[in-house]
Amino acid sequence: MICETWTEKLDAYLDGELATSEARALGEHLRGCAGCAAESLSRVQQKRALQAAGQRFVPDPAFRARIQKSIAAKPRHWSRFWFPALATAAVLLIAAVFPLTINRERRGDQQLLSELADLHVATLASSNPVDVVSTDRHTVKPWFAGKIPFTFNLPELQDSPFTLVGGKVSYLNQSPGAELIFRVRQHQISVFIFQEQALGNTRSEDAVQTALSFNVRSWSHNGLRYFMISDVSPGDLDRLSEMMKAAG
Amino acid sequence: MFRGNKTRSLWFTLVSVSEGTLPPGTFEQLAMPHFERLYNFACWLTQDRQEAEDLVQETYVKALKGFSSFQPGTNFRAWIYKILRNTFLTSRTGLKATATVQLDLEGEDEALPTMKETPESILVQRSDWQLMQQALEQLPVAFREVLVLCEVEEMSYQEIAATLAIPMGTVMSRLSRARRALRAGVIKMQSVGAQG
Numbered sequence: 106m107i108c109e110t111w112t113e114k115l116d117a118y119l120d121g122e123l124a125t126s127e128a129r130a131l132g133e134h135l136r137g138c139a140g141c142a143a144e145s146l147s148r149v150q151q152k153r154a155l156q157a158a159g160q161r162f163v164p165d166p167a168f169r170a171r172i173q174k175s176i177a178a179k180p181r182h183w184s185r186f187w188f189p190a191l192a193t194a195a196v197l198l199i200a201a202v203f204p205l206t207i208n209r210e211r212r213g214d215q216q217l218l219s220e221l222a223d224l225h226v227a228t229l230a231s232s233n234p235v236d237v238v239s240t241d242r243h244t245v246k247p248w249f250a251g252k253i254p255f256t257f258n259l260p261e262l263q264d265s266p267f268t269l270v271g272g273k274v275s276y277l278n279q280s281p282g283a284e285l286i287f288r289v290r291q292h293q294i295s296v297f298i299f300q301e302q303a304l305g306n307t308r309s310e311d312a313v314q315t316a317l318s319f320n321v322r323s324w325s326h327n328g329l330r331y332f333m334i335s336d337v338s339p340g341d342l343d344r345l346s347e348m349m350k351a352a353g
Numbered sequence: 354m355f356r357g358n359k360t361r362s363l364w365f366t367l368v369s370v371s372e373g374t375l376p377p378g379t380f381e382q383l384a385m386p387h388f389e390r391l392y393n394f395a396c397w398l399t400q401d402r403q404e405a406e407d408l409v410q411e412t413y414v415k416a417l418k419g420f421s422s423f424q425p426g427t428n429f430r431a432w433i434y435k436i437l438r439n440t441f442l443t444s445r446t447g448l449k450a451t452a453t454v455q456l457d458l459e460g461e462d463e464a465l466p467t468m469k470e471t472p473e474s475i476l477v478q479r480s481d482w483q484l485m486q487q488a489l490e491q492l493p494v495a496f497r498e499v500l501v502l503c504e505v506e507e508m509s510y511q512e513i514a515a516t517l518a519i520p521m522g523t524v525m526s527r528l529s530r531a532r533r534a535l536r537a538g539v540i541k542m543q544s545v546g547a548q549g
Contacts, residue, residue, distance in 0.1 A: 116529055120503065122510050151536060152504055158485035159505030162396035168406055169388055175410075176381050176417050 108141050115141070119148055217277070217304065218316035218334075224275055225295040225319065225334045228286060234293075235271030235286050245272045245285065253281045255329060257298050260345075260352035266290065267345055278303050287345060294335035294345060301330045313339070322346045326353060380420045383429045384413060390506060391437055397501045398441045398450075398494060408444065412437040430508070431515035438498065438516060450494040488538035496531035503528055 237248040242259035270286035280303030322333040395405035441447040
């Protein structure tokens with residue numbers, strides 16, 4: 106009877122799970138009880154045999170490598186984490202700034218054209234449209250010397266419908282420039298020449314525009330920006346602008 | 354140099370544990386030492402090497418995903434074994450194995466032998482691993498797993514209780530019955546072998 110009580114605790118004893126006092130008492134019993142000692146030995150043998158037999162399956166090293174690779178702590182490449190964020194930010198920035206830039210450029214252009222149209226209209230309305238009155242380009246060009254910080258060439262207008270009326274100093278963005286007046290039939294054409302750096306945020310490529318219903322041609326050459334504005338037909342403007350460009 | 358690294362490592366561990374977070378790479382450091390044993394346990398559960406590989410792989414994937422739920426300072430081994438076992442139980446093989454359990458795991462079972470056989474019958478064949486393996490294979494999965502966890506993995510009763518999600522008392526009674534069933538199986542095979 107008493108042995109049955111002990112054998113119930115034998116497993117916990119052999120598994121090292123019995124409380125110290127109980128383990129000590131059971132140990133003493135085993136030393137004095139051959140039946141329980143034999144049972145204990147039998148169970149120990151079974152434990153050992155199972156321990157050895159149970160370690161049966163060994164994984165393939167390739168499988169281990171596969172698992173290890175799948176769970177390996179991945180180094181936090183900055184690009185992996187930041188690239189999408191940076192790319193998104195860049196796209197947003199471009200999306201936000203590019204239209205602004207275009208708008209600003211467009212707004213600058215429109216503002217410039219309005220001012221040029223105003224200057225042209227003012228010249229048309231003036232009783233003294235020009236300060237140097239001459240049809241001779243060799244008179245007009247030297248007149249500007251010392252009045253504006255650059256020089257320019259005027260085309261030979263012989264055999265053309267265009268006549269040089271004269272010129273005057275004009276100002277745009279507080280910078281001095283040349284305004285030349287040409288006449289074709291009864292129309293007047295203003296040609297403004299300014300330094301590009303004085304114009305700020307405006308486009309510099311060739312452009313065909315209109316301002317207040319005036320036709321406008323503009324182009325750049327040698328750091329100077331040329332604007333041609335008039336109510337004449339675009340064809341006339343193109344022709345004169347080609348002659349101006351050819352004169353360089 | 355070594356002391357510095359050790360101090361820093363200890364500091365890092367303490368900080369990590371106190372903050373409830375673990376440094377990157379910790380999962381690998383904690384999980385990989387159990388790999389061979391997990392695979393062995395998976396083989397005993399599934400009784401098929403390919404299925405065992407799938408089971409282990411799924412276990413590692415699940416454990417990595419759920420690593421944030423692991424509380425530093427608690428028993429990692431019991432945690433990952435539990436994941437493996439739960440994954441197995443919900444697998445087709447696992448469902449089949451648990452559905453065909455014939456033994457009343459916690460109750461009395463007349464089919465199981467009592468201590469009538471002599472201890473010598475075990476001692477004679479104690480080194481016969483193959484016999485022991487066959488007897489273990491034929492046990493219901495609930496007996497198989499508790500025996501492997503206790504004898505092969507040498508888990509404490511507390512760890513086994515955590516892994517199997519059963520009370521300590523149930524661990525003890527199930528273990529006792531599993532051992533008796535194993536012994537009966539070995540004796541049966543010995544007698545068949547002797548007759549053959």
